[in-house]
Amino acid sequence: MWSEGGWTGPDYSVSYAMSDSPTGPFRKIDRVLAQDPAVARGSGHNSILNVPGTDIWYIRTTDASFASGANGVHAGTRKPSQAGAPGAAEPVARFDNASVRSNVFTFESADAPNRFIRHAWSRGRVDADVTPYADMRWKVVPGLADPAAVSLESVNFPGTFLRQRDGEVWIDQRTDDAGFRADATWRRVPGLSDRSLVSFEFFGSPGLHLRHRDALLYVEEVTAADRPEATFRAW
Numbered sequence: 001m002w003s004e005g006g007w008t009g010p011d012y013s014v015s016y017a018m019s020d021s022p023t024g025p026f027r028k029i030d031r032v033l034a035q036d037p038a039v040a041r042g043s044g045h046n047s048i049l050n051v052p053g054t055d056i057w058y059i060r061t062t063d064a065s066f067a068s069g070a071n072g073v074h075a076g077t078r079k080p081s082q083a084g085a086p087g088a089a090e091p092v093a094r095f096d097n098a099s100v101r102s103n104v105f106t107f108e109s110a111d112a113p114n115r116f117i118r119h120a121w122s123r124g125r126v127d128a129d130v131t132p133y134a135d136m137r138w139k140v141v142p143g144l145a146d147p148a149a150v151s152l153e154s155v156n157f158p159g160t161f162l163r164q165r166d167g168e169v170w171i172d173q174r175t176d177d178a179g180f181r182a183d184a185t186w187r188r189v190p191g192l193s194d195r196s197l198v199s200f201e202f203f204g205s206p207g208l209h210l211r212h213r214d215a216l217l218y219v220e221e222v223t224a225a226d227r228p229e230a231t232f233r234a235w
Contacts, residue, residue: 001032003045014046014059033059103140104155106235109212110193111228117162117217119154124162124169124217132156144174144181149203151184162186162217164202169210169217186210192227199230 005011014033017026033046048059107117115128118136130136134156143149144161152162160171163184174180182204191197192209200210202219209222211230222230 001046001048104137105140106136107138107198107232108235109229110191110197110231110233112212117212117232119157119162119171122170122172124171125215126212126217127215138162143185143203145178145185145203149185149187150200151186164204164219167219169219191231192222193231194228197231197233199232 001014001016003012003014005013013031015028015030016032017028019026046059048057050057109115109117109126112126112128115126116130116136117138118125118127118130120127120135127136135154137155139153139155139158140150141153142151144151154160154162154171157171160173161184162169162171163180165172165183172180172184174184185203186200187203187206189199189201192199202208202210205219207221208219209230211218211220211222211226213220213226213229
């Protein structure tokens with residue numbers, strides 16, 4: 001397997017070849033990893049692993065634009081030859097070339113470039129130069145109170161979710177009561193200041209939105225002037 005194409009271009013990819021001998025000759029089969037613009041801007045430099053005791057193989061790549069925080073993850077399966085005869089032409093390995101989009105995102109404030117939704121000492125904030133990086137990464141999962149909405153789970157502290165608490169926004173460990181599920185559920189809507197971006201309407205009280213003010217996150221009514229503070233760019 002090898003990377004090919006320019007690492008900044010749309011043709012950046014991974015291809016694979018097969019041979020009956022480890023010394024060749026090798027026959028190129030196909031691309032096994034191709035770029036998906038919805039995931040990332042690059043897809044080369046891969047690694048591969050097998051699920052022990054199975055014929056399932058995973059191929060992982062980190063995108064060429066590391067700052068985006070996106071990962072292109074592709075999976076394939078190894079299947080034995082069904083031809084039933086030694087030396088049959090059917091390849092021993094077949095890769096599905098099926099992509100699995102990452103559900104992990106960072107959210108940059110529309111009015112404050114390079115400032116991202118993060119948590120610090122459990123409080124929801126919008127900051128630049130976030131350390132550790134995982135504090136500003138969020139796993140977007142089906143809403144705890146409504147699967148048609150979303151909930152934001154901390155990557156750095158799995159099992160904790162961004163939720164409102166008396167109008168303030170914190171991360172807290174998930175509980176199974178209805179109140180927590182509602183407080184940690186958001187409707188993802190077109191950006192209030194830019195419809196190509198995203199805003200988060202609070203599930204528990206329609207009309208209130210996630211916004212930042214003085215670097216802290218709140219759930220509040222948003223005036224026309226404040227809409228950029230409630231609008232985010234997902235990376």
